Amino acid sequence: xxxxxxxxxxxxxxxxxxxxxxxxxxxxxxxxxxxxxxxxxxxxxxxxxxxxxxxxxxxxxxxxxxxxxxxxxxxxxxxxxxxxxxxxxxxxxxxxxxxxxxxxxxxxxxxxxxxxxxxxxxxxxxxxxxxxxxxxxxxxxxxxxxxxxxxxxxxxxxxxxxxxxxxxxxxxxxxxxxxxxxxxxxxxxxxxxxxxxxxxxxxxxxxxxxxxxxxxxxxxxxx
Ligand code: DC
Numbered sequence: 001x002x003x004x005x006x007x008x009x010x011x012x013x014x015x016x017x018x019x020x021x022x023x024x025x026x027x028x029x030x031x032x033x034x035x036x037x038x039x040x041x042x043x044x045x046x047x048x049x050x051x052x053x054x055x056x057x058x059x060x061x062x063x064x065x066x067x068x069x070x071x072x073x074x075x076x077x078x079x080x081x082x083x084x085x086x087x088x089x090x091x092x093x094x095x096x097x098x099x100x101x102x103x104x105x106x107x108x109x110x111x112x113x114x115x116x117x118x119x120x121x122x123x124x125x126x127x128x129x130x131x132x133x134x135x136x137x138x139x140x141x142x143x144x145x146x147x148x149x150x151x152x153x154x155x156x157x158x159x160x161x162x163x164x165x166x167x168x169x170x171x172x173x174x175x176x177x178x179x180x181x182x183x184x185x186x187x188x189x190x191x192x193x194x195x196x197x198x199x200x201x202x203x204x205x206x207x208x209x210x211x212x213x214x215x216x217x218x219x220x221x222x223x
Contacts, residue, residue, distance in 0.1 A: 003122040003221060006130035009144035010179045010190060012151030014201050015126040018209050023124045031117055033127035035077045036110045038088035039066050041097035043079055051099035058105035091174065098178045102185040128182050131193035140217050141196035150202045151175055
C-alpha cells in the first residue's frame with residue numbers, strides 16, 4: 001500500500017515549498033493539486049467563461065483534459081496536451097481558480113485523478129481538501145497555516161523577486177478574499193481535518209517546518 005502525506009492550508013502558508021523539499025528527502029512524489037485547479041481555470045479564462053457562469057464551467061470541464069508529468073523531478077501540468085505550467089502562476093489565474101473551484105463538476109474531475117495518483121505511489125499531496133476529502137485515509141495529515149500579513153509579505157517578496165510590480169495591500173486583500181471563498185464554499189471547504197496536525201509557520205523557517213512534518217511522519221510510519 002502506498003504512503004500518503006496530505007498537506008492542506010490557505011494560500012501562501014508555504015505548502016508547496018515545504019512539500020517539494022520533504023518529497024525530495026523522502027523519495028516521494030510531490031503532487032501540487034492547486035496547479036491542476038489552476039490549469040482548469042486557465043482553460044475557462046481562455047474560453048472567455050465568466051466565473052459566475054456555473055453551467056458554462058461545468059460544460060467546459062468536459063473539453064478539458066488535465067494531466068501531470070514530471071521533468072527533472074518538477075511537476076508539469078498539461079491541459080489538452082499543452083504544458084501550461086508557465087502560464088498558471090499569475091494573480092489573474094489564481095483568483096479565477098479560487099472562484100471556479102467551488103463547482104462540484106470541477107472538483108469531481110480533479111479529485112478522481114488525484115486519488116488515482118495517490119493509490120499508485122507514495123505521495124505528498126498539497127491542496128485545500130486533501131486530508132478531508134481526497135485522501136481521508138492518508139497516514140499523515142498536516143494543516144499548515146500562517147498569519148495573513150506574513151503570507152501576503154511572502155507573496156509580495158516572491159513576485160518582487162521575479163521583477164513583477166505589485167502592491168502589498170492588494171495582495172493582502174486578495175489573500176483574505178481567497179481564504180474566505182476557500183473556507184466557505186459548500187463543496188469541500190478548506191478546513192483542518194479532525195486528525196490533522198496543525199503547524200503555524202508564521203515564525204518558522206522552511207527547514208524547521210520540513211523537520212516538524214518529518215517528525216510527524218516518522219512517528220507514524222517509522223524511520
Ligand atoms: O494552492 P494554489 O494557490 O495554487 O491554489 C489555487 C486555488 O485552487 C485555491 O485558491 C483553491 C483551489 N484549490 C482547491 O480548491 N482545492 C485544492 N485541492 C487545491 C487548490
